[in-house]
Amino acid sequence: MLTATDDLKNEIKQLIMNTLGISDVDPKDVDNEKPLFGGDNALTLDSVDAIEIIMAIQRTYGVRIADQNLAREVVRSINSIAQFLTEQKGNQSS
């Protein structure tokens, strides 16, 4: 299994913050594993933010997250987004 890099995780944090116009959170404070939704992380996001993030990921990385069950899994945390993107990249190049 391919492993997501720290660079990619930082890039994702930056993408989320730029997309949602968040400027008062230090990306270093965003935990990679904690859920992005529900208030346990430095970023406190809701379901509308989730759609924005999915669309930003699709546009930026040229992938598609069509099904909402998959979407829910993917946007759960920084790690899950990074892992999804890494696997997608692996699938494209294999």
Place this chain on the structure above:
Amino acid sequence: MAAHCESGTITSLLNHGGLEITEPLVFGIASGIFFGYFHKMKSFTFPTFIVRNKPGQMRTNIEKRLGARFRTYDFKDAVKGQERLDQLLMQNIPTAAQVDFFYMDYVPSWERVHINVHFLVVTGKEGNTYKISDAYFPKMVELDALSLEKGRFAGGSMSPKGFIFHLDKLPAEIDYTKAITKGISKACFYMLKIPIPILGIKGMRMFAKKVVEWPKFARDTEHLSHEIMKINILLEDQGTGGAGFRFMYATFLQQAAGLINKPQLKELSEELMKIGDGWREISLYSARIGKNRDLGPEKLKQLSDMIYDRADVEERFFKTLSRAIK
């Protein structure tokens, strides 16, 4: 795990019966894709829309087009309804049930809403507990007998009346070319030619025209924002597979292209994925203006323009699709 409860339930029963078929194929062959706008109807307190065909129609269309047969039952009496279900389970027959989603207490309470047309598969019973496969859950779940009974015999609009069905017969052979062609041609008919102004592409244009009038139906801004945000839920979060079933239908076209050797369907699948992205933009826009209570006339006009645009591209799409299968 499936995207949608009805197509997922039918797919599970067919798979269990030995037919290898995917949920998108079931959805497409059953002409699941649709659009209808309801501005004023007794059963709705606020204008709304649908993005799939009528509940139950997928099952009957699959029967007609695949030659499969489902046995159906409904009941006036809850005791008899539960007894019949138990008898079927004793015979190891996985049985689909229509329920009110609200009583499915394996679902977290904050996610439960009253929807009388939720479908699931009951696979067994141990003591007073049913084993259930629900499209929205990755694992099997359990439900106590009383909750299932409440769900099966809930009242209200489109009440389930204990409705259950199971696979009775599969055909020896399936003519996929015929089934897929029929499924697509009917979907194109419903989208393009059905002579009712609230249905198909006409319905989309009606939605685009009327959405600017929604404020006059709302009690206040809170109510309006709730209804506008529901556009996002109806398109993205009701087991639609994303973008109001457009992504699932695109997957169907992609799979159908290989199955019946029609490469043009693959190209159309890619086109529909892009069309779906536009619906997702509408979802996001609706969610955003609803959340921000930013619901002035210019915002609703923009929403209306976005819907008109989807109607135009879908009209072109379904005309091309209709020609592709001739």
